[in-house]
Amino acid sequence: xxxxxxxxxxxxxxxxxxxxxxxxxxxxxxxxxxxxxxxxxxxxxxxxxxxxxxxxxxxxxxxxxxxxxxxxxxxxxxxxxxxxxxxxxxxxxxxxxxxxxxxxxxxxxxxxxxxxxxxxxxxxxxxxxxxxxxxxxxxxxxxxxxxxxxxxxxxxxxxxxxxxxxxxxxxxxxxxxxxxxxxxxxxxxxxxxxxxxxxxxxxxxxxxxxxxxxxxxxxxxxxxxxxxxxxxxxxxxxxxxxxxxxxxxxxxxxxxxxxxxxxxxxxxxxxxxxxxxxxxxxxxxxxxxxxxxxxxxxxxxxxxxxxxxxxxxxxxxxxxxxxxxxxxxxxxxxxxxxxxxxxxx
Amino acid sequence: xxxxxxxxxxxxxxxxxxxxxxxxxxxxxxxxxxxxxxxxxxxxxxxxxxxxxxxxxxxxxxxxxxxxxxxxxxxxxxxxxxxxxxxxx
Numbered sequence: 064x065x066x067x068x069x070x071x072x073x074x075x076x077x078x079x080x081x082x083x084x085x086x087x088x089x090x091x092x093x094x095x096x097x098x099x100x101x102x103x104x105x106x107x108x109x110x111x112x113x114x115x116x117x118x119x120x121x122x123x124x125x126x127x128x129x130x131x132x133x134x135x136x137x138x139x140x141x142x143x144x145x146x147x148x149x150x151x152x153x154x155x156x157x158x159x160x161x162x163x164x165x166x167x168x169x170x171x172x173x174x175x176x177x178x179x180x181x182x183x184x185x186x187x188x189x190x191x192x193x194x195x196x197x198x199x200x201x202x203x204x205x206x207x208x209x210x211x212x213x214x215x216x217x218x219x220x221x222x223x224x225x226x227x228x229x230x231x232x233x234x235x236x237x238x239x240x241x242x243x244x245x246x247x248x249x250x251x252x253x254x255x256x257x258x259x260x261x262x263x264x265x266x267x268x269x270x271x272x273x274x275x276x277x278x279x280x281x282x283x284x285x286x287x288x289x290x291x292x293x294x295x296x297x298x299x300x301x302x303x304x305x306x307x308x309x310x311x312x313x314x315x316x317x318x319x320x321x322x323x324x325x326x327x328x329x330x331x332x333x334x335x336x337x338x339x340x341x342x343x344x345x346x347x348x349x350x351x352x353x354x355x356x357x358x359x360x361x362x363x364x365x366x367x368x369x370x371x372x373x374x375x376x377x378x379x380x381x382x383x384x385x386x387x388x389x390x391x392x393x394x395x396x397x398x399x400x401x402x403x404x405x406x407x408x
Numbered sequence: 409x410x411x412x413x414x415x416x417x418x419x420x421x422x423x424x425x426x427x428x429x430x431x432x433x434x435x436x437x438x439x440x441x442x443x444x445x446x447x448x449x450x451x452x453x454x455x456x457x458x459x460x461x462x463x464x465x466x467x468x469x470x471x472x473x474x475x476x477x478x479x480x481x482x483x484x485x486x487x488x489x490x491x492x493x494x495x496x497x
Contacts, residue, residue, distance in 0.1 A: 065477035067495075071414040071435045074467045081416035083431065087497055088424050365427050369420040405426025 088368055092144055093402030094379030096342065098387070102134045106382070107143075110399040111408055114377040116146045116341045118226060121192065121205040122153040122176065124164065127212035136216060144377065145220040146341050148277060149209065151192040151202075151255075152180060152231070159190055164204065166211050171204025182234040191231070193238035194248075194255035206262050219271025222263070223302055223341060224256050227279035228289050249288040260297045273299035275339060280304060280321035287328045295333040301325060301373055305343040306385050307350055314356065314363035318343075318375065326372040337376035344386020353388060354397035365406045412437040412469055423497035431473065431481060431493040439467040 068082045094114025097103040103115065115138060119126040126149065128135035139145050153159050153176045163172045178193035192202050213220070225231065232248035243251060256276050263274070276294065280286055280303025290301070303321040307314070318340070325334065343360075345353045360378070368374050380386060380398055388394025401407065412435060419430040443464050449457040473481040473493050481493040 065475065065479070067416065067418070067431055067473060067475045067479070067481065069414055069416040069431075069433050069435075070472045070474070071412040071433075071437075072470050072472070073409070073412050073437050073439065075409045077409060077411045079412045079414045079435075081414045081433070083416045083418045085418050085420070085429065085497075086422045088422055090425055365424045368422065368424045369427055374422070406424030408425075 088374050088406070089376075090408060091364055091368070091375055091406045092377040093398070093407040094144075094146070094377050095398070096379050096381045096383060098383030100129065100132070102132070104134050104138065106395055107138075110395075111402040112143065114144045114146065114339075114379050116148060116379040116381070118148045118150065119209075120150050120152055120154045121202065121209060122159075122162075123156075124162075124208070125212070126209045127216050139216065139218045139220070145218075146223055146275075146339055146377065146379065147220045148223045148226050148341060150224075150226055151176075151178075151194075151197065152226070153190040153192070155189065162204075164208060166204065166207045169207065171207060173204045174201055178236055178238040180231040180236050182236065184234070188237075194251040195238050197255040198258050203262065206259065210263065210266055210268075214267075214269060216269065219269045219273070221273040221275060221300060221339060223275045223277045223339070224259055225252070225277040226341075227277055227304065228252050229279045229282050229285045232285065233282075245285065246288060249285055253289060253291060253294055257294050257297065260294075264297065275300035275302040277341065278303055280324075283324045283328070286321060286324050290325075290329050290333050292330040292332045295330070295336065299336060300376070301333060301336045301338045302341055303338070304381075305340050305378075306346065307344070307356060308346045308385060310349045312350070314359040315366060318360075318363050318378075319367055322367060322372055322375075334373055337374045339376060340378040342381035342386065343378050344381040344384070346385045347387065347389045354393045357394065357397040357401050361401050361404045361407060368406060409467070410438040412440075414471075425497055427497040429479075429495045429497050431495070433471060433473070433491045433493065434489065435469060435471060435491070436489055437467060437469055440469060441466040 064084045066082050066084050070080045072078045092114040095103050095112050096116040160175045176190040176192045178191045179188040180191045182188045232245045236243050236248040260274050305317050307317050345356045350356050382388050414435040417432050445462050447460045479495045481495045484494050485492045
């Protein structure tokens, strides 16, 4: 730890000294996501992109590296840090029934997903493997399948369990015919996430494996409920997402919102963990000059990292949905420029 | 002669590369006094010059800042009791 020492000397040679220690944070990893889990290699090439978010469903038979995604292996082996979001959510493609498959010689049968999430009125509620199903061991085959594939990747990744628990639970959940409130769903998810992390942690894992749990980070009470110290002690990172969707949104305000809740509400274990922002984005409808907003991000991150509380370690731009870069060329150029500056470089 | 006193505090405990670091040094010594010497020159005819004043510091203090990671700290202000230094992380 570097130390600065101050000495005061008077005319007779008497001295007094004082010292202050400080630490230097490693560069923040600038990252990316391209809509549809698409190949981001072209967009990232030549820029200081060192981090990537990917989404997979435990229901899918090819999680690592993913179906038809050899580029992920190439990027990972070249040092890009992967944040693999693994969801209990069933993406709905194909059969949502039970599955029987063999992993490393062991036959597993996993029942159909029994939970619905994201129960926004007027929408079709997605299916997901239920927290009860997870805790009762019914989903172990899904984890075994993912782990077996993960071991062949050749590098360690961060496994982010769930994309956004708050989004999943905001309108309650239902499992096997029983309805649960938002708060009940959070409590059940904490148990299920704990089960999954513990399941993986006792297995042999590739070097560099880390874990986090996913939240949007837009609701303070839910954020607290989903980050008990007992779970945080098993996780390596905090995580939340950051979006600017109002003309008055500043980068500093948006990146700091959930951090401030963390500092105020979470325990010392949670606050010792660095943060992965798995998604950040600027919505062009309200903020037409995305590039100008993106240009303000490095200073905002540097300022937040100079303050008390968890360090923002990775920020992955979400070039999809709310964050879609339009025009893409100008947005990408702004990202490259931002990631070329401190605290990213 | 009394011994000087000093405290040092940084504006953060952790810095990102390239960030500005500010160090506040508060220092003093009971012996340090500023005296004002006033000089009037008078000639043989009794004509006096206007008084000229000059300040002198008794037992002045020197402040030195060193960094074991070889960062250069630059003084940006000093009022005799509080000095602020700046470096780049």
